[in-house]
Amino acid sequence: MIVSVSGEIGAGKSTVARALARALGLRYLSSGEVFRDDARRRGLTLAELGRLAEQDPSIDQALDKMQVEAARGGGILVDSRLSGWLMDADLRIWLRAPLAVRAARVAAREALAEDQALRELEERQASECRRYREIYNIDITDLSRYHIIVDTGIWSAAEIVDALLLLSRRFQLSARP
Numbered sequence: 001m002i003v004s005v006s007g008e009i010g011a012g013k014s015t016v017a018r019a020l021a022r023a024l025g026l027r028y029l030s031s032g033e034v035f036r037d038d039a040r041r042r043g044l045t046l047a048e049l050g051r052l053a054e055q056d057p058s059i060d061q062a063l064d065k066m067q068v069e070a071a072r073g074g075g076i077l078v079d080s081r082l083s084g085w086l087m088d089a090d091l092r093i094w095l096r097a098p099l100a101v102r103a104a105r106v107a108a109r110e111a112l113a114e115d116q117a118l119r120e121l122e123e124r125q126a127s128e129c130r131r132y133r134e135i136y137n138i139d140i141t142d143l144s145r146y147h148i149i150v151d152t153g154i155w156s157a158a159e160i161v162d163a164l165l166l167l168s169r170r171f172q173l174s175a176r177p
Helices: 013-024 031-042 046-055 058-071 099-110 114-136 157-175
Strands: 002-007 027-030 076-079 091-096 148-151
Touching (some): 013 157, 027 031, 027 058, 031 076, 046 058, 058 076, 058 114, 099 114, 148 157
Parallel strands (some): 002 076, 002 091
């Protein structure tokens, strides 16, 4: 089984995806962690690496190729903004939340003031929208590829994981010959 968990910055992708992968017994791959590690290796912030990626598409292409190749063997949950578009996952999930909720989460995670987190979040979103459209002709706001769309501002991460686990297990049962 291949599961894709995608969504907006700060929507709780990694929190939900990591717990769901563990509950389903799937390997877990976070493209966000890989991108963060790349930024640290280069001595850049996420926003700076995003701006660099706007000038050098090979940065995104290498990351995207790696996640597609990792998914080929199955038995994986990929946590990535684009995984729902780049791979033919058995189950594609999109997580979203109101902007204020996402900004507060990013502020807490990155130890930033909320107004700074909001500015950086909006800058990263705009950069990603431009890059994905230019590189792949993907409109990241088009959610038509996703089987499940969840507003994470309404429920706790545990409640979301419980619901997704139920749906994932039902999917696994229905997919059996």
